[in-house]
Amino acid sequence: MRQFDEMYARLPEGTDVGQVRPHYEAYARWLAAQDPQVMQARREEAEVIFRRVGITFAVYGEKDDGSGTERLIPFDLIPRIIPAHEWTRMEAGLVQRVNALNRFIHDIYHKQEILKAGVIPREQIERNAQFRPEMVGVDVPNQIYSHISGIDIVRAPDADGHGEYYVLEDNLRVPSGVSYMLEDRKMMMRLFPDLFSQHRVAPVAHYPDLLLETLRASSPTTTAEPTVVVLTPGMHNSAYFEHAFLAQQMGVELVEGQDLFVKDQFVYMRTTRGPKRVDVIYRRVDDDFLDPMVFRSTSTLGCAGLMAAYKAGHVAICNAVGTGVADDKSIYPYVPDMIEFYLGEKPILKNVPTYQCRKSEDLQYTLAHLKDLVVKEVHGAGGYGMLVGPAATKAEIEQFRAALLANPEGYIAQPTLSLSSCPTFVDSGVAPRHIDLRPFVLSGRTVQMVPGGLTRVALKEGSLVVNSSQGGGTKDTWILQN
Amino acid sequence: MLSRTADHLFWMSRYIERAENTARMLNVSYETSLLPQSATAAQAGWEGILSISELLPSYLALYKNINARDVMAFMVSDADNPSSIVSCLSAARENARAVRGTLTTEVWETQNQTWLEVNRMLRSGEFERDPGQFFEWVKFRSHLSRGVTLGTMLMDEAQHFMRLGTFLERADNTARLLDVKFHAMNNDYFGSPMEGEAGEAEYDFYHWSAILRSVSGLEVYRKVYRNVIKPERVAELLILRPDMPRSLHASLNEVMANLTLVSPEAGSNTLRHAGKLRAELAYGRIDEILATGLHAYLTQFLDQVNALGGHISREFLLPQVA
Numbered sequence: 127m128r129q130f131d132e133m134y135a136r137l138p139e140g141t142d143v144g145q146v147r148p149h150y151e152a153y154a155r156w157l158a159a160q161d162p163q164v165m166q167a168r169r170e171e172a173e174v175i176f177r178r179v180g181i182t183f184a185v186y187g188e189k190d191d192g193s194g195t196e197r198l199i200p201f202d203l204i205p206r207i208i209p210a211h212e213w214t215r216m217e218a219g220l221v222q223r224v225n226a227l228n229r230f231i232h233d234i235y236h237k238q239e240i241l242k243a244g245v246i247p248r249e250q251i252e253r254n255a256q257f258r259p260e261m262v263g264v265d266v267p268n269q270i271y272s273h274i275s276g277i278d279i280v281r282a283p284d285a286d287g288h289g290e291y292y293v294l295e296d297n298l299r300v301p302s303g304v305s306y307m308l309e310d311r312k313m314m315m316r317l318f319p320d321l322f323s324q325h326r327v328a329p330v331a332h333y334p335d336l337l338l339e340t341l342r343a344s345s346p347t348t349t350a351e352p353t354v355v356v357l358t359p360g361m362h363n364s365a366y367f368e369h370a371f372l373a374q375q376m377g378v379e380l381v382e383g384q385d386l387f388v389k390d391q392f393v394y395m396r397t398t399r400g401p402k403r404v405d406v407i408y409r410r411v412d413d414d415f416l417d418p419m420v421f422r423s424t425s426t427l428g429c430a431g432l433m434a435a436y437k438a439g440h441v442a443i444c445n446a447v448g449t450g451v452a453d454d455k456s457i458y459p460y461v462p463d464m465i466e467f468y469l470g471e472k473p474i475l476k477n478v479p480t481y482q483c484r485k486s487e488d489l490q491y492t493l494a495h496l497k498d499l500v501v502k503e504v505h506g507a508g509g510y511g512m513l514v515g516p517a518a519t520k521a522e523i524e525q526f527r528a529a530l531l532a533n534p535e536g537y538i539a540q541p542t543l544s545l546s547s548c549p550t551f552v553d554s555g556v557a558p559r560h561i562d563l564r565p566f567v568l569s570g571r572t573v574q575m576v577p578g579g580l581t582r583v584a585l586k587e588g589s590l591v592v593n594s595s596q597g598g599g600t601k602d603t604w605i606l607q608n
Numbered sequence: 609m610l611s612r613t614a615d616h617l618f619w620m621s622r623y624i625e626r627a628e629n630t631a632r633m634l635n636v637s638y639e640t641s642l643l644p645q646s647a648t649a650a651q652a653g654w655e656g657i658l659s660i661s662e663l664l665p666s667y668l669a670l671y672k673n674i675n676a677r678d679v680m681a682f683m684v685s686d687a688d689n690p691s692s693i694v695s696c697l698s699a700a701r702e703n704a705r706a707v708r709g710t711l712t713t714e715v716w717e718t719q720n721q722t723w724l725e726v727n728r729m730l731r732s733g734e735f736e737r738d739p740g741q742f743f744e745w746v747k748f749r750s751h752l753s754r755g756v757t758l759g760t761m762l763m764d765e766a767q768h769f770m771r772l773g774t775f776l777e778r779a780d781n782t783a784r785l786l787d788v789k790f791h792a793m794n795n796d797y798f799g800s801p802m803e804g805e806a807g808e809a810e811y812d813f814y815h816w817s818a819i820l821r822s823v824s825g826l827e828v829y830r831k832v833y834r835n836v837i838k839p840e841r842v843a844e845l846l847i848l849r850p851d852m853p854r855s856l857h858a859s860l861n862e863v864m865a866n867l868t869l870v871s872p873e874a875g876s877n878t879l880r881h882a883g884k885l886r887a888e889l890a891y892g893r894i895d896e897i898l899a900t901g902l903h904a905y906l907t908q909f910l911d912q913v914n915a916l917g918g919h920i921s922r923e924f925l926l927p928q929v930a
Contacts, residue, residue, distance in 0.1 A: 178717055179717060179720075180705065180716065361705055361706050370705075370707075373709045374708070379610055382612065385610050385611070385612050395610060396611045397610055397611060398609055398610075398769075398924045399872055
């Protein structure tokens with residue numbers, strides 16, 4: 127299969143030192159001059175610091191082995207570098223895409239014009255488990271639903287061997303990972319300050335400021351000083367570090383469901399000085415757990431009466447309830463159509479060609495090409511419930527074939543993209559490993575983002591799965607300024 | 609601030625302080641055990657440690673007899689004993705983690721590092737190799753924890769609730785220590801004292817200097833009294849002296865000061881209870897206390913500290929509103 131490497135136009139092999147792409151030249155010179163032992167020491171230093179700072183995530187279903195169920199996400203020392211002109215285009219594409227997605231969600235819960243126009247089949251929405259009938263006709267401030275969007279982007283070679291960016295999926299519910307983007311940069315600047323004096327790397331540290339601005343802009347009340355809180359499921363959640371981190375960086379309270387209560391359709395938190403009104407909730411809790419009176423009745427993570435207060439326009443929930451209807455893998459194939467429908471523009475960012483197994487011709491094609499395709503559950507996330515055809519055993523393929531035949535609507539299939547690689551420190555030295563990119567797009571008064579995003583790397587040789595729950599690591603992401 | 613946040617901060621400090629006091633007591637018993645003493649005296653000393661923490665029954669459910677090695681293992685590294693040092697340090701860190709955003713980076717990293725280190729030290733056998741050094745380490749991590757709080761935290765509610773936890777726990781721990789050690793005086797703690805004046809003086813010296821050292825009070829005692837060590841002076845120092853940092857009076861002064869800072873108005877019921885308790889210490893006299901009986905006095909004091917903890921909890925930490 128054709129390969130695209132971010133750093134090398136031609137990978138080093140044997141005595142051949144390869145050919146470095148222009149935007150990596152300065153870095154490659156620097157790397158070649160480093161003592162391998164010093165680099166190893168830096169790797170160990172990074173791990174000690176991450177552990178001391180407690181930048182960990184919880185792994186579900188693992189036994190407590192004394193060190194707790196907290197794990198470090200492996201951090202790689204070699205940055206992923208993107209030249210300015212590529213970022214400029216990607217940023218424009220992201221703004222366009224997120225604008226269209228927000229228009230789409232508003233439309234779906236109001237006039238449903240896109241369904242009436244026949245662009246998306248009605249049953250795709252109404253039979254979707256992520257469609258929330260409770261949101262029909264509910265007006266939200268600025269008609270923004272997805273305030274924080276994590277758009278997963280991969281790069282794969284085209285027929286000429288040039289790298290082409292594709293959107294792999296949109297995460298519009300509670301996308302996570304931004305704290306690693308920020309901590310990775312902090313770590314790189316601490317370990318290698320000289321690199322930053324040699325490169326013009328666009329800064330990212332102002333993300334919490336942009337986030338706070340976005341959240342404040344979403345306040346439904348006219349108060350000059352809206353009270354913003356971050357709602358976490360608690361310290362046993364895998365992303366708890368990030369919740370605490372963002373609350374601290376924004377200087378707002380980190381609350382759990384038990385800290386909130388609703389009285390007369392207003393939301394309050396319990397404080398040492400009595401109840402305090404809450405205007406904006408940046409929730410890191412899924413829809414299902416937000417309000418036991420409306421959604422899952424056994425949930426203790428949310429707050430009873432929250433939906434009533436929300437519908438009355440007394441509190442903002444970010445992201446809005448019901449955004450899942452737009453980031454489902456069954457809706458993904460229609461995003462380019464949405465862009466044309468709502469904005470009248472050509473999509474700047476490409477989608478990965480997708481076979482919708484609910485269509486019989488797509489299903490037939492998928493079944494005939496299982497060993498070449500990636501098959502995903504429509505509602506799956508986190509790298510679970512997917513088949514990577516070229517890497518699967520015969521038994522795994524047959525197991526998926528049966529699952530597909532039993533429930534074709536539950537799956538989509540895509541060609542196996544050869545994700546671009548980036549040199550990465552592994553046990554045997556430096557070797558190419560596959561990566562992706564998740565920029566975090568903020569929609570408030572305007573759509574904005576910090577340059578770059580979180581680069582995830584599949585540390586296992588040949589693996590295309592970058593999720594932290596599946597042994598993925600992270601890299602600092604540099605947007606080089608001209 | 610959030611009531612739950614205040615609750616975590618309060619308990620984080622209490623657990624650190626508890627770990628420190630447990631380390632202090634164990635260290636003194638460990639050092640005493642290196643002095644010549646009878647087997648029964650040694651056993652009584654270790655039994656005292658367990659009764660201070662009200663852990664004798666749960667200890668005896670696990671171990672047949674009372675000896676230095678088992679008591680230390682139970683009180684230091686047994687994760688199933690909620691009062692062991694490792695349990696206290698884990699609980700402190702869990703509370704810190706629950707509100708890490710409220711803490712300064714340095715305060716959080718101190719708690720996290722303590723927890724990482726204690727687990728490493730216990731795994732690697734460092735504690736068994738040198739218990740004395742381990743206890744010193746626990747004490748100094750607690751000093752660091754308080755220092756980094758004072759040195760980096762905004763002087764707002766968060767810090768007041770942390771200080772409140774520290775000093776309420778300290779008042780409790782010092783009172784327990786005194787109670788058990790004065791009680792032990794009636795037992796044959798150090799074996800038979802030698803006959804005559806000289807023997808008694810020696811008995812007093814080792815018994816009381818051990819108590820004083822466990823609260824870093826030996827040098828303080830010398831400085832304050834410039835005299836030989838006498839039980840009633842030790843009691844006075846640890847109960848009534850407002851300038852002795854681990855005394856009941858000094859602890860209650862701090863409790864009162866921090867409680868005043870977090871109370872919205874003067875009419876607070878919690879404040880009234882704390883004020884009453886402190887007044888008893890401020891206007892109390894050691895001869896009166898000894899006349900009523902030290903054990904009765906300390907039992908009552910512990911009940912009141914416990915009740916005060918309950919009031920703080922109900923008024924600030926777990927308010928029942930809806």
